[in-house]
Amino acid sequence: MDSRSGARRWGPIIVDGPLAPFVDGLRRELAGQGYALDTVGDHVHLLADLSEWLSGRGLTGSGLTSEMAGEFLRERRARGLRIGVTVRAVAPILGYLRRLGVAPPHSAVAAVTPQDVLLAEYRHYLVAERGLSAGTITHYLRCARVFLTWLPEPCGSLSGLSSGQVTGYVMQWARQREGRPPDMVTLPALRSLLRFLHVAGHVPWLLADAVPAGRAHPGRLGVPRAASAEGIGAVLASCDRDSAVGRRDYAIVLSLTRLGLRGGEVARLELADVGWRSGEVTIRGKGGRVDVLPLPGEVGEAWAQYLLHARPKTTATTVFVTMVAPFTALATSSVTQVLARACARAGVARFGPHRIRHAVACGLLDAGASMAEIGQLLRHAHERTTAIYAKVDQARLAELAQPCPQGAAR
Structure with a gap:
């Protein structure tokens, strides 16, 4: 050049x-x-x-x-x-x-508009007060910018923000999303922004309760939407295990299938997290949670084949890396894309990591596992999260039901 x-x-x-x-x-x-x-x-x-x-x-x-x-x-x-x-x-x-240290660090563009200043203040709140992950902060800031841009008044006039405006925004957002996949981020992000605006003194009233409850979460409406066993099998079979990319993709999909991992947990998996001699793997989950799980032999074999024969030479410390230079850690979205390409190759309807996670839970349920065991494998923080799988088998709801207190006779 x-x-x-x-x-x-x-x-x-x-x-x-x-x-x-x-x-x-x-x-x-x-x-x-x-x-x-x-x-x-x-x-x-x-x-x-x-x-x-x-x-x-x-x-x-x-x-x-x-x-x-x-x-x-x-x-x-x-x-x-x-x-x-x-x-x-x-x-x-x-x-x-x-x-x-030869060149100075990247300098971000200074906040110049009232919206920029407010979003910078909101970012600090999310980091210092809420302790959210970088990915969540990115999504919340994006949603906040959309809402603030939608408002007819500039950010300097937020004191007049009303519950009617909040509800109107949500209704408009819901109409625009008709027929599209569920959005699990926008409404929680809007509640977070409204709580911040009240705490920081920009809005005199707490308007978070003005955000209607979302109706798009499939787990709240019916049974979990699990990927079919046939679809998962076809996706695994579509990975060319004679190629470097195929070995990596097979190891990724098998990790999702056998361990019920989230996409981000696969992307964050470090080489040091794998205990080859102990047959265990450390999983770094949501909210900073760390769990140690047994490493299935099939998964360990797939990882070993990838590490020995397909993983590029790189200084990256994650198990899975990109296959095109620079060889760096995968992003969570990259795991989703690996699965999407595999679905296209297999000729099955596209599904993501979370639908495989649902399939793992439903498979355990069919095998007779208890709700507690399913929650332990999927590393749920609350029993109510595991409870959605009881909808697959109504008889299992009794495992989570609490005795009804006997009231005094009237």
Whole structure:
């Protein structure tokens, strides 16, 4: 990648300027992440151009702020270059330099509008007061922004927010979602925002109770929507276990099937969590919960085959990683996508990790397991969560029913 012509340059890459001392380290970093040699060379060429650009402005690595990196990319685009002109292209270099402390950390855009200021305050509340996970915070902030944008008055006039407006918003949201999959986030997120607005003094009344109860949760309406045993079997069979990707996908789906894991729990599984000698695995679940489960032999074998013969060489510490460089930990959404692609290959209706989790519970129920045993495997915090599976077999409801207190005779 030539900063002048855009064509690949052959021969040794000469890097001058303030970033020259970091060339070898960048090569090792990218090679360790699984990048091909040609791609590593392209990034080194981009580093050379960036170092020359900084030198021409009398800057060192400490001057490579987010704003300066953006200016560097804009100038490259203005010169007609088509390679190395996006934030994504320069991200590996900036990430490496920032981890070394050579370049300053990424600077977020300052909050300038009343909505930005309010959302920044809400984020702090979710982190410091509620202690929510990063994923939940992202979803809650997204829902909060949609609601605040919908309001006719700016954020500075929230003191007049009424329960009627809240209910009206929910009704409009419900009409727009007719015929779409259930949304389990928006209503809890709205209640959270309204509690914050009251606690922080932006709204004089607690309006969280004005949010109607959702009617979309399938567990509250009928029996759990479990994936069929035939569908799960077809999905497992669709994984090509002679290929690296197929071995990984098979191990992921088998983990969901045999252990009843959530998608995020599969993504967060660390190499150190697997006790090969003890035959146990540590699962890091919702709300910071940590449980140790027996490791089924079939699952352990699938993991071993993947780790020994398919997992790319990487510094990532998670069991499952991406199969395209950079080889990093999977996101929760990636686990869902693995399952979606497997369903498409198998020619079955698409289902997600949670429907496999339902299938595990229903299978245990059919085998005679108690509600307590099902709750223990699925690691439910409350008996009422496990109670939804009693709907599959009405006779099991008696296991959770409490004796009715005898009232005094009238």
